[in-house]
Amino acid sequence: MEKINLTINGQEIEATKGMTVLEAAQSADVYIPTLCHYPDLEPYGGCRLCIVEIENMRGLLTACTTPATEGMHVTTESPAINEVRRMTLELMLSTHPCDCLECHRRERCGPYDVCLRHVAVTDRCVVCPSNGTCELQKVVDYMVVRELRVSKDTKSVPVDISNPFFDIDRNRCILCARCVRACQEITGVGAIDMAYRGYAMKVATFGDTPLMDSICRSCGECMVRCPVGALTPKETFHPEREVKTICPYCGVGCQMYLGVKNEQVVCIRGDEEGPANHGRLCVKGRFGIAEFVNHPERLTTPLVRKNGQLEEASWEEALAAVAGKLGNYKGDEVAVISSAKSTNEDNYVMQKFVRAVLGTNNIDHCARL
Ligand code: SF4
Ligand code: SF4
Ligand code: SF4
Ligand code: SF4
Known part of the structure; x- marks a missing residue:
C-alpha cells in the first residue's frame, strides 16, 4: 500500500494513503478525542471533538473526515482547539445525567460512598453498566473537565426495555449516531434513525415505537458500538477469562470469544480477526448461546436406554x-x-x-x- 508522510504535533509520521487524519494519528499513537468515530463505520464528523488545525487550511477541521495527505502539518492541541473542544464537551455534559463526571471529588468516591453533592443520587457513573468502559468518561478525564459553564438540562424519559437482550436508556444518549450507522451500514436493517430536531432529537424507530415493535433483528451491533451507557445488555458481566471459538448455529462460521466467569458463559463478543464475520454476530451468536450452554439440563454425558x-x-x-x-x-x-x-x-x-x-x-x- 502506498505510504505518505505527514507531521502531527511536530512529529514526522508515515501513514497509508487513504487514511483520514484521525486514523493517521491513531496509527502513530497520537490521541485525539472522539465519540462518534468507530473504525468500521463511515466517517461522520458528528461529535466535533476531533477538531485539529492543519497548516494552510482554514478554521478547525474534524480529523475523522479530513483525508491525510502528503506533507500535511497537523496540530491536535492548542488553546484555540481546546477552547472549542471543551465547550463542545461541556454542552454534551449539560444534558448528560451524571454529575460525577465533572465532580472534583470523583477519583475518591467508591461505588457505595454517600455523595456529598446530592443526598439521593441514582444517576451516578457507579450505577451505570458502562462505568469503567465508558468513552465519555475517558474524554472528560483527558480534558480534565471539573465544572460546567452551562447549566444542566437533563432529560428524564422512560428506558425502552422492550428488547429481550438489551435496553435503550435515551437519558444517557449523546447522539453520536453510531447505533444508527451500525444498523444501516453493518446490518443493512435501518431499524433506527435520528428523529426529531434540536433538543428533542433522539434515536428512534419508524413511528417512534418500542424497539421490539420495529424491524429490529436484535443483533446487538448497535449496542456494541455505543460509546456510553445508553445501549447496554440486560445484564453486564466482567468475565474472568475468554475462550475463542466458532459460533455453532450456522454455516457462516462466525468467530467469537466466550466470556467465562465461575465456569459459566456470561457474555459473548465477536472476534474482529474472524475472517467470516470481522467481529460481527447475529442475534443467535451474540445472545443465544450462554443459555443452552449453561442450562442445568444440558446433556454432558451419553445416555443409554436400559429397561426403558x-x-x-x-x-x-x-x-x-x-x-x-x-x-x-x-x-x-x-x-x-x-x-x-x-x-x-x-x-x-x-x-x-x-x-x-x-x-x-x-x-x-x-x-x-
Ligand atoms: S454513560 Fe458514562 S458518563 Fe454517563 S453515567 Fe454511564 S459511565 Fe457515567
Ligand atoms: S439490534 Fe441490530 S437490527 Fe436492531 S437496531 Fe441494533 S443494529 Fe439494528
Ligand atoms: S444510543 Fe449510544 S450509539 Fe446510539 S446515538 Fe446514543 S450514544 Fe450514540
Ligand atoms: S453468529 Fe449468526 S451468522 Fe454467525 S455463525 Fe452464528 S448463527 Fe451464523
Missing part, C-alpha cells in the same frame, strides 16, 4: 451399544441425522461413515439440531 430408562454411560459403552444395534440393519433400513452445530470435519466423517460403512445415502443434517 435413560441412564448415564461412558462413551465406550454408548458407542458399543449403537454399533451393536446398527449391526441388525443394513442399507436403506438406516437413516442418520447429523447436526450443523458439529464441525465441518465431524459432518464430513459422518456422511462418509453412513455412505461407505452403512451403505445408504440416508444422511441429512439440520441447522436447528
Whole structure:
C-alpha cells in the first residue's frame, strides 16, 4: 500500500494513503478525542471533538473526515482547539445525567460512598453498566473537565426495555449516531434513525415505537458500538477469562470469544480477526448461546436406554451399544441425522461413515439440531 508522510504535533509520521487524519494519528499513537468515530463505520464528523488545525487550511477541521495527505502539518492541541473542544464537551455534559463526571471529588468516591453533592443520587457513573468502559468518561478525564459553564438540562424519559437482550436508556444518549450507522451500514436493517430536531432529537424507530415493535433483528451491533451507557445488555458481566471459538448455529462460521466467569458463559463478543464475520454476530451468536450452554439440563454425558430408562454411560459403552444395534440393519433400513452445530470435519466423517460403512445415502443434517 502506498505510504505518505505527514507531521502531527511536530512529529514526522508515515501513514497509508487513504487514511483520514484521525486514523493517521491513531496509527502513530497520537490521541485525539472522539465519540462518534468507530473504525468500521463511515466517517461522520458528528461529535466535533476531533477538531485539529492543519497548516494552510482554514478554521478547525474534524480529523475523522479530513483525508491525510502528503506533507500535511497537523496540530491536535492548542488553546484555540481546546477552547472549542471543551465547550463542545461541556454542552454534551449539560444534558448528560451524571454529575460525577465533572465532580472534583470523583477519583475518591467508591461505588457505595454517600455523595456529598446530592443526598439521593441514582444517576451516578457507579450505577451505570458502562462505568469503567465508558468513552465519555475517558474524554472528560483527558480534558480534565471539573465544572460546567452551562447549566444542566437533563432529560428524564422512560428506558425502552422492550428488547429481550438489551435496553435503550435515551437519558444517557449523546447522539453520536453510531447505533444508527451500525444498523444501516453493518446490518443493512435501518431499524433506527435520528428523529426529531434540536433538543428533542433522539434515536428512534419508524413511528417512534418500542424497539421490539420495529424491524429490529436484535443483533446487538448497535449496542456494541455505543460509546456510553445508553445501549447496554440486560445484564453486564466482567468475565474472568475468554475462550475463542466458532459460533455453532450456522454455516457462516462466525468467530467469537466466550466470556467465562465461575465456569459459566456470561457474555459473548465477536472476534474482529474472524475472517467470516470481522467481529460481527447475529442475534443467535451474540445472545443465544450462554443459555443452552449453561442450562442445568444440558446433556454432558451419553445416555443409554436400559429397561426403558435413560441412564448415564461412558462413551465406550454408548458407542458399543449403537454399533451393536446398527449391526441388525443394513442399507436403506438406516437413516442418520447429523447436526450443523458439529464441525465441518465431524459432518464430513459422518456422511462418509453412513455412505461407505452403512451403505445408504440416508444422511441429512439440520441447522436447528
Ligand atoms: S454513560 Fe458514562 S458518563 Fe454517563 S453515567 Fe454511564 S459511565 Fe457515567
Ligand atoms: S439490534 Fe441490530 S437490527 Fe436492531 S437496531 Fe441494533 S443494529 Fe439494528
Ligand atoms: S444510543 Fe449510544 S450509539 Fe446510539 S446515538 Fe446514543 S450514544 Fe450514540
Ligand atoms: S453468529 Fe449468526 S451468522 Fe454467525 S455463525 Fe452464528 S448463527 Fe451464523
